[in-house]
Amino acid sequence: MPQAWAEVDLDAYRENVRTLAALAPGAQLMAVVKANAYGHGLAPVARAAREAGADWLGVATLDEALALRATGDEGPLLCWLAAPGADFAAAARHDVEVTASSAEQLGEILAASQVPRIQLKVDTGLGRNGAFGDQWSDLVAAAARATADGVRLTGVWSHLACGDEPDHPANDAQEARFREAVDELRAAGLEPGLRHLANSAALMTRPSAHFDLVRAGIATYGLPPDPAMPHDVPLTPVMSLRARLAAVKRVPAGQGVSYGYRHVTDRETTLGLVPIGYGEGVHRAATGRAHAWFDGHRVPVVGTICMDQMVVDLGDLPAGRGDVVTLFGPGDAGEPTAVEWAEASGTIAYEVVTGLGGRIQLTHTADPGRSR
């Protein structure tokens, strides 16, 4: 048994994928598994996504796509972020679809390989990747030349800036710009293939943005894009973070706890030592704000969160070395959630789960691929 582990519930993940796919019945679903499946483990999560019926998988970089292929995955797969020098020949060999975000990048792709299929990205207002303004016309023209040479255009897509604020005017503006960009493509004689714009937030709140495919990341892991975003989609958080207490001790009132004595006990109490710290990606900024879950009770994390460890105040609860403490979980029993840790850390749940690492072991439950 590991001393600190992130437990990934693949049944919950598959259920989330099915729930989300049902929200956009007219569109295909891409499960986004970039950044080691948001910290949940690339190979088992990707397999679970396919089992749950995800039509596509999506990752950011080509290296991630090739790593996924190395696990044996063979289904439709798109990647979208490449600095010059990316191995586009390998992409073609492994049947990974790549995205061109400019005419220049399309040139790099074509020079590196006779790619059979390509998708185009338009910047409709995020101000990040994708062809912006006049660059789109250049990319369309370059794509028209490439398709005349036998390259197949399979998709055109963009990404929202404020999807998690459904009433933000940028959503309408980006959607309108996306439709224009598709029209421009068609006017140049190109069939756009799959048109896609929606992330989790737009999938959950904005049917007009579903088009032919939706790209769901955070929601497949059971976490809301923003806790303030109104929605009624039943999702179950997939990851629980747990550890076994490395030490338990009774201390008197007035005892300083951890570096800098930011916490001093106000009564005699039991302290439990949790072997997880910022070396595992838990934010030190959550010091003095976060809670954990022990034996059916919420208990405060007290004192400075250190590199390897943190301390929980167990009060008068009976506790022994090796007992399991949960830092976050689905929340249905009353335990803190990743969203709550995000709030305590001054960040978003995406970062809480994706940032975990260090000495934490990832474990997967209900993984049929392993039990076979």
Ligand SMILES: *Cc1c(COP(=O)(O)O)cnc(C)c1O
């Ligand atoms: C990460 C990412 C997504 C998924 O976003 P979520 O908010 O996690 O659903 C979709 N599309 C692109 C291009 C991304 O980079």
